Amino acid sequence: MKTPSVLQTLLTQSFESERSLRHFSSLASQELITLLASALGDLENSEKSSERTKKTLERAIFLSRNLRYFSSGARADFALTDLSQLVFDCLQLRESEFQKKNISLEVRVESTVFALVDPLALEQAILNCLDFASSHSTPGSQVGVNLQVINQGLQLSLALEGDAKDEAGEKLPLQHTALENLEASKLGLLGLTVASVIAEAHSGVFQTLKSPGEGTLLLFQVPIDARMNKQPHLFREKRRYQRVRVDFSGVLSSGTGQSFPGRVTVLSAGGCFVALSRDVVSRLSVGDSVSLEIQTDADHSLSIPTARVANTHPTGENSGVGLEFLELDLKAKNLLATLVKAHAS
Secondary structure, three states, X not given: OOOXXXXXXXXXXXHHHHHHHHHHHHHHHHHHHHHHHHHHHHHHOOOOOOHHHHHHHHHHHHHHHHHHHHHHOOOOOOEEEEHHHHHHHHHHHHHHHHHHOOOEEEEEEOOOOEEEEXXXXXXXXXXXXXXXXXXXXXXXXXXXXXXXXXXXXEEEEEEEOOOOOOOOOOOOOOEEOOHHHOOOOHHHHHHHHHHHHHHHHOOOEEEEEEEOOOEEEEEEEEOOOOHHHHOHHHOOOOOOOOOEEEEEEEEEEOOOOOEEEEEEEEEOOOEEEEEOOHHHHOOOOOOOEXXXXXXXXXXXXXXXXXXXXXXXXXXXXXXXXXXXXXXXXXXXXXXXXXHHHHHOO
């Protein structure tokens, strides 16, 4: 057996270090996201909630989600989505930032563009591009936002104005530029890297083009089925709620008063999957009424007073039950919505 060379040893050590770093980032970002989402949920239910604190927490969750996408990749949860409306919603969230810097927006969006995409992931990508545009555009300049259906599928472009023409009145054409070669802040590059990860998860591409005279162009392209835009009423979303992967401890209580510890591994606003031992699963049947207490972190828990066993998985390593939530108070609804959006990746 050959002895590994010094280069092979260094490459192995580098790979293991990067894997450990990504694993640490994934775990840390999940815990950070949960804590921030819980705090935001508390603010939603407080009459004395501070709007400034709320915006700060939302921004922290947004950045934490970028870390999560960067470290763990994007596991797209596809749903039929009105992309035209999604772009307008994102613009509304960021419009004030452009106004503060006196940056005008020229928006051209095709109407009623439907596609099967992960709406929360795509929202993250669009907001990242808008953040890059607002932070790296010159005050008084213009940013063009264009959404259109092309032969390759769907294309969203953001055009940042460049410098004025030189003395000869010539402009160099836009050329493809690697992300790391952009003159941008680290957070800006992280956001564009995440946009690229999300595009790849949709079998699409994310490109950056740059020219001293023409400026910078961000291109986000994903393939879509053109039939959806001709007859969107024929396509229906199979899932009512966005689902996310989590890892929370929980206690499930049956109608007979028995309590069983488990792990909540999938969560949505309408239900969840609770990993349980095969012995416990064998005692439950579809249609049973149960309650669930989820411990999201050391100081916060989520109580589901009434849920229905929707399906059971009695065998294999992933034994457990799928639950449909039947009764939720306002606090639980707000916390669920915040957790799901925060953990979507």
